[in-house]
Amino acid sequence: MDYQMMFQQENENIKERFELSMERISQMVSEQTVPEPYRDYFARTAAFITMMGEYLRFIESGDQKAAPVEVLGEWNQKLYQDILPGHYEVSYADPAYAVSKLGEGYGQLLSYLYKEIRGDIVFVHEWRLTDLTILNETLIEIYNIFEEEIPEVSRIKEVIYWFVSDYTDHTVTFRVREGLDPTLSFATDIIRDNDLNDLRYLYYFGEYISDSELKTAEFLNSLPEETVRLMADTYTEGYRKGFEVMGRDLKKKGAVQIRYELGFERMVKYAMENFEKLGLQVILCRAAVWTVNTNAGRKNGYYSTSPNRQYVYDHRYDDALFLNKAFKDRKAAVLKVAYETYKEQAAAFAGPAVMETFGKEGFEPVNKPxxxxxxxxxxxxxAEMSNETSRILNQYVPGDETSFTIIAFPVPEIGEDFEKIFEETITINTLDYEKYKAIQQAVIDVLDEAEYVEVTGKGNNKTHLKVALRPLKDRDKETKFENCVADVNIPLGEVFTSPRLTGTEGTLAVSTVYITDFQFKDLVMTFENGMIKDYSCSNFEDQEEGKALVKQVILKNHDTLPMGEFAIGTNTTAYAMARKFGILDKLPILIVEKMGPHFAVGDTCYSWAEDSPVYNPNGKEIIARDNEISILRKEDVSKAYFSCHTDITIPYAELDRIEAVTASGKRIIIIDDGRFVLKGTEELNIPLAGL
Known part of the structure; x- marks a missing residue:
């Protein structure tokens, strides 16, 4: 079915309301019925909505598909100009500007509303008249209040609260559906139905299109077909292997969700073909638009380069305007009904296939009061809402029945060596499975003897950690560490476990680490019995601002988190590439975690699936799937999970030693002075020669 036709009845039902609201808003552009300073806000916001009405007609008439790429580029700039650097600072989308013009309270509320209204760009492209209409009507309602008198801030906040709460039946329900329903084919239709050599297709998505997307698409189009197919095959085969390794039946599933950054459509098209051969329909939903569906620092779906990361950062906690217990309960109830409505699609959902990118400059945010x-x-x-959401999701999409895969590629912003780095990244993503499996097993054999592991930093790195390990009952059948080769986590190159929290203690330090959009500098964490005791970073002169950033991005606003994972990365080839091109600080954690020991804070790697046996290639069961926190699920599931898992890696250059220590006190050195010294691992040092 044509995507537009899917919304025909819904759009017909609301069309009159939509047209009336657009007519009223067009009048607001020039009316003088609201006093300054508020009049300017309403006039400029109404002008934006009027422009969106013009763009809707541009699409509906067919002119968009006929327009040359230059015209589409001009439109894209017009749509996003207001939040681009240099314009954002005098836009009501900037809460600092909004407060300076409208005053405390009014500024935050109306800036939030304008941010939501900017979602019109997506809703127009997807013919979602209901979303456009409810935003229009809310703006009109608030405008009418200001026409009568200057209201108290509390009155506007009440309107915003009930707007968000009342419409969760629509906004949250649709978000659940678009993540599960492959018949919502807006993006898949664009990829299937267009000539990907004609870059006009990029503008059809409705996302901001920067030089990055254009250059990435051009570059992929220049690659030989066998190269792009290799990229897609590695990606989809990793997904298939994930089910195989975990002992889960892929044949019972019917759909996979691809998450990626625009520009990689040629590879995605081949991946779609591969997944369909596996019996999986492809879901392509964009990253969440409505604030009620977003999570700070997370993007689930397809997306493009952010037009302004400060804009995203400024609005990351807009839910503070409406989040209370009643709203939390309301959203949970709507989620439950939504998943029940789409339970057949949920049962068929196999899990996400994720493609990350790397190479952008680190983001140093400004914390605006x-x-x-x-x-x-x-x-x-x-935090409670995240956990409740996870519980509802696991009820309808059980974690022990799904899998995932994740892979990463560079984007042109990485610099003049982009093409060489891209080529070497493909090599890293396709390293010899069997060779690494054997080397990593040699490491695991030693770790299985250990009671704990000691990790120490070198030079200015003050890491000194003792990581306690779970004991084995039967070494012939059990193991503590998973031998991770190229399946769910691409590239290969790590062995990992869930540490025993009791006895895990010390300091973790790293000079720089890239987590989501943030480059943390001089990150330090201390642990006591496996729980974070203290933390800091040097991103800001004010240490409290640094602590706040760590809490927001890494701890996800929890007061503390357990060490959910300890791993030893073995991908020295990736590390050598990073040093060769000077891009260590630009690599994603997906690759960096394979380049030294890493520690994840939050849930274990087995969350929501701890009771499902997992085996290494040698047939031994990995028994370290729980820790003292996750096991609480058997008593009270609300105490067992944190709905986050963030990896932090110490690169080889900052690493002194990793030692396995047995119950008798025997010490077995695995890495010394940043080099592998354990018998059977010496080959890993070859890429490090000369560094």
Whole structure:
């Protein structure tokens, strides 16, 4: 079915309301019925909505598909100009500007509303008149209040609260559906139905299109077919292997969700073909638009280069305007009904196939006092809501029945060596499975003897950690560490476990680490019995601002988190590439975690699937799937999970030694002075020669 036709009845039902609201908003552009300083806000916001009406007609008439790429580029700039650097600072989308013009309280609320209204760009492209209409009507309602008198801030906040709460039946339900339903084919139709050599197709998505997307697409189009197919085959075969390794039946599933950054459509098209051969329909939903569906620092879906990362950062906690216990309960109830409505699609969902990118400059945010912030009560509610969402999801999409895969490629912003780095990344993503399997097993054999592992940093790196390990009952049948080769996590190159929290203690330090969009500098964490005791970074002169950033991005606003994973990365080839091109600080954690020991804070790697046996290639069962926190699920599941898992790696250059220590006190050195010294691992040092 044509995607537009899927919404025909819904759009017909709301068309009159939509047209009336657009007519009223067009009048607001020039009316003088609201006093300054508020009049300017409403006039400029109404002008944006009027422009979106013009763009809707541009699409509906067929002119968009006929327009040359230059015209589409001009439109894209017009749509996003207001939040681009240099314009954002005088836009009501910037809460600092909004507060300076409208005053405290009014500024935050109306900046939030304008941010939501900017979602019109997506809704127009996807013919979602309901979303356009409810935003229009909310703006009109608030405008009418200002026409009568200057209201109290509390009155506007009440309108916003009930707007968000009442429409969760629509906004949250649709978000659940678009993540599960392959018949919502907006993006897959674009990829299937267009000539990908004609880059006009990029503008049909409705996302911001920068030089990055254009250059990436051009580059992929220049590659030989066998190269792009190799990329796609590696990606989809990793997904298939994930089910095989975990002992899960892929044949019972019917759909996979691809998550990626625009520009890689040629590879995605081949991946779609591969998945369909595996019996999986492809879901392509974009990253969430409505605030009620977003998670700070996370993008689930397809997306493009952010037009302004400060804009995203400023609005990351807009839910502070409406988050209370009643809203948390309301959203959970809607989620439950939504998953029940789409339970057949949920049962068929196999899990996500994720493609990350790397190469962008690190983002150093400005903490604006005018931006919305969660208070301590809301931080707890937010964490509770994440856990509740995970429980509902696991009920309908059980974690022990699904899998995933994740792979990464560079984007042109990485610099003049982009093409060479891309070529070497393909090599890294396709390293010899069998060779690494054998080398990593040699490491695991020693670790299985150990009671704990000691990790120490070198030079200015003050890491000194003792990581306690779970004991084995039967070494012939059991193992503590998973031998991770190229399946769910591409590239290959690590062995990992869930540490025993009791006895895990010390300091973890790293000079720089890239987590989501943030480059943390001089990150330090201390642990006591496996739980984070303290933390800091040097991103800001004010240490408290640094602590706040760590809490927001890494701890996800929890007061503490357990060490959910300890791993030893073995991909020295990736590390050599990073040093060769000077891009260590630009690599994603997916690759960096294979380049030294890494530690994840949050849930274990087996969350929501701890009771499902997992085996290494040698047939031994990995028994370290639980820790003292996750096991609480058997008593009270709300105490067992944190709905986050963030990896932090110490690169080989900052690493002194990793030693396995047995119960008798025997020490077996695995890495010394940043080099592998354990028998059977010496080959890993070859790429490090000369570094």
């Amino acid at each position: 005018e931006a919305n912030h969660l208070d301590s009560r809301q931080e707890k509610l937010s």
